[in-house]
Amino acid sequence: MTQKITRVGLIGYGQIGAVVRKMIEDDPGNGMEVVFIHDADTRRLDSLPANLALRDLGDFASRKPDLVVEMAHPDVTRQWGTTILEQTNYMFISVTALADVGMEEKLLEITRRRGTRVYIPHGGVVGMDALRENRDVWEEVHVVMKKNPKNVDCARAGVDPNTITKETVLYDGTTRGICPIFPRNVNTHASIAYAGIGFDRTHSVMIVDPAWDKATVSIHAKGPGVDLHVERVEAITGVTGASTPASIFNSVQMIGSTGPGIHLR
Ligand SMILES: NC(=O)c1ccc[n+]([C@@H]2O[C@H](COP(=O)([O-])OP(=O)(O)OC[C@H]3O[C@@H](n4cnc5c(N)ncnc54)[C@H](O)[C@@H]3O)[C@@H](O)[C@H]2O)c1
Incomplete structure (x- = not known):
């Protein structure tokens, strides 16, 4: 079987972007190729080969990506x-860009018109x-x-995190x-919320305490006859x-990998 290579463009070359690039490139058999990396902080692109660094995101289509992955900031979705x-x-x-009123409709409209797809990874x-x-x-x-x-x-909360000395609820609402x-x-x-x-x-709810050295996310969903509790501390x-x-990376792979093997879905 001939393998199609999925051409992947990356926006944001920070903590997550750098790992995702490495994981794609470490496994050439996965059928994916990084075709550009863009970051607003252009110093992060200085060490990249010229064929990967994309200084002007407006040129993204010239690299013919099959999938563009944002790992930068919600403003990228708003602007691009x-x-x-x-x-x-x-x-x-x-x-969080999806919380903007009208964003979902705007994205849906363009996907319907152009036949393209939006993916939201499960992430954390x-x-x-x-x-x-x-x-x-x-x-x-x-x-x-x-x-x-x-x-x-x-x-944006107008709070100086250095002034918080004890357990404090920063937000409780929708x-x-x-x-x-x-x-x-x-x-x-x-x-x-979207899922x-x-x-x-x-x-x-967002609670902070300077004594905590780990992050905890607890999810509790309730319906008739079913109760779901999930908590991760990391x-x-x-x-x-x-x-x-x-x-x-796993989500990128689920979308883009065309390599052989056993694939969990
Ligand atoms: N979905 C999830 O579960 C999940 C989990 C953790 C982080 N995130 C989000 O992922 C993003 C990246 O996280 P990270 O830890 O790698 O952050 P990071 O700060 O290490 O890296 C972000 C990179 O994006 C660049 N950047 C910022 N704004 C940009 C813009 N408008 N255009 C282009 N580049 C821009 C920065 O210069 C930086 O190099 C953040 O928005 C973060 O909130 C999502």
């Missing part, structure tokens, strides 16, 4: 989502398949995130409301949990 989807498929991991959400498969069953879904304040980008306040921290909440009962019905660097880079 529809332009990318005019040409090719798009996966974005900064899922353990059990996204169960949330989605039972989305008509859940009566309530709660997400509680606990972190050290130094791992929370508080810029997932729609938390996304614009902590856009880099609550992608997990956004994915849970389950939506941004306005999902309940989000190390965290910056805004990203330890398991996320490999999880994102």
